Amino acid sequence: MGSFLNSTVAIPVIKSNSVRAIAAAGKTRWRDLPDLPTIAEQGYPGFDCQAWYGFLGPKGLSDTIVQKIYQDTREALQTKDVRDRFATNGLDTLDWSPQQFAAVMESDFEKWPQIIAKGGLKPQ
Numbered sequence: 001m002g003s004f005l006n007s008t009v010a011i012p013v014i015k016s017n018s019v020r021a022i023a024a025a026g027k028t029r030w031r032d033l034p035d036l037p038t039i040a041e042q043g044y045p046g047f048d049c050q051a052w053y054g055f056l057g058p059k060g061l062s063d064t065i066v067q068k069i070y071q072d073t074r075e076a077l078q079t080k081d082v083r084d085r086f087a088t089n090g091l092d093t094l095d096w097s098p099q100q101f102a103a104v105m106e107s108d109f110e111k112w113p114q115i116i117a118k119g120g121l122k123p124q
Contacts (some may be wrong), residue, residue: 006051007032007090026050031089052094054101066098 004025005013023057024037026032029049039047039063055069076082077093086093096104 004049011090018029030086031092033088052104054105055097070098 007030010019010021011030013019014033014036021033023042023076024033024036025039025047027038027050028039029036029042032083039049055073057066057069074095077086083093
């Protein structure tokens with residue numbers, strides 16, 4: 001049986017030998033498991049499946065509020081305490097602008113339905 005888990009869940013159980021990892025699904029290897037190859041490195045070039053987290057607001061949220069949230073979040077993510085907490089949980093902090101984050105979401109919203117349809121997968 002196989003499963004995709006994000007690093008915050010996967011790394012502790014992999015390190016405890018409760019499960020055996022076969023690959024990291026993102027573009028790069030996990031910092032905490034540098035010997036674990038990526039799926040792309042194992043013969044599937046271009047494979048990239050990674051979890052992301054971000055803030056979302058209601059449609060029509062003013063640019064002033066969006067920029068304020070972005071700047072405050074960006075500032076918090078640059079502090080040592082926050083970076084250390086993220087690292088402890090196997091997470092990286094990325095400095096995506098609201099426009100970059102929107103582009104990532106849009107790309108994923110286009111990519112995954114195509115993959116699901118191509119694989120013939122059905123919700124159960």
